[in-house]
Amino acid sequence: xxxxxxxxxxxxxxxxxxxxxxxxxxxxxxxxxxxxxxxxxxxxxxxxxxxxxxxxxxxxxxxxxxxxxxxxxxxxxxxxxxxxxxxxxxxxxxxxxxxxxxxxxxxxxxxxxxxxxxxxxxxxxxxxxxxxxxxxxxxxxxxxxxxxxxxxxxxxxxxxxxxxxxxxxxxxxxxxxxxxxxxxxxxxxxxxxxxx
Numbered sequence: 001x002x003x004x005x006x007x008x009x010x011x012x013x014x015x016x017x018x019x020x021x022x023x024x025x026x027x028x029x030x031x032x033x034x035x036x037x038x039x040x041x042x043x044x045x046x047x048x049x050x051x052x053x054x055x056x057x058x059x060x061x062x063x064x065x066x067x068x069x070x071x072x073x074x075x076x077x078x079x080x081x082x083x084x085x086x087x088x089x090x091x092x093x094x095x096x097x098x099x100x101x102x103x104x105x106x107x108x109x110x111x112x113x114x115x116x117x118x119x120x121x122x123x124x125x126x127x128x129x130x131x132x133x134x135x136x137x138x139x140x141x142x143x144x145x146x147x148x149x150x151x152x153x154x155x156x157x158x159x160x161x162x163x164x165x166x167x168x169x170x171x172x173x174x175x176x177x178x179x180x181x182x183x184x185x186x187x188x189x190x191x192x193x194x195x196x
Contacts, residue, residue, distance in 0.1 A: 147175035
């Protein structure tokens with residue numbers, strides 16, 4: 001039976017951490033449906049926050065109980081990208097009154113960074129080099145999650161705080177800045193690994 005280091009995907013991949021990741025993917029599509037339906041902004045924000053928080057849970061369980069698998073290493077970052085990038089794309093459509101605060105430039109920067117890092121990861125892991133998530137990547141994910149949550153909350157007519165749009169915009173631009181910085185960190189790291 002293949003293990004986590006053999007490159008195969010076997011029955012050991014059907015474990016609790018991978019099931020949590022799969023559930024997170026299902027929650028992502030429920031979230032997108034709620035955003036598309038509109039009017040469910042606070043529910044969407046809570047669902048997004050819950051789905052994003054399980055990202056740390058499945059990784060912790062996989063490491064804690066020695067259940068790191070090839071499928072998990074592929075599926076976990078893929079689902080993260082679906083949730084975050086998908087949320088930004090669906091929020092981009094919301095340009096009426098109120099607005100989500102998300103602009104096309106933000107979406108391009110975020111998706112472009114994810115495509116670049118995923119390409120680098122594919123090249124390096126094919127050569128047997130470890131290109132797992134770093135502290136900058138985790139900070140990027142945290143900032144993006146905070147920005148998406150703030151954007152969803154700001155769309156709710158029940159939230160009448162006058163300062164909320166300003167806080168949302170600051171979080172969105174901070175998320176973009178950290179995303180670009182994180183991408184540069186990964187590029188430098190990839191260059192060092194390729195030279196080595």
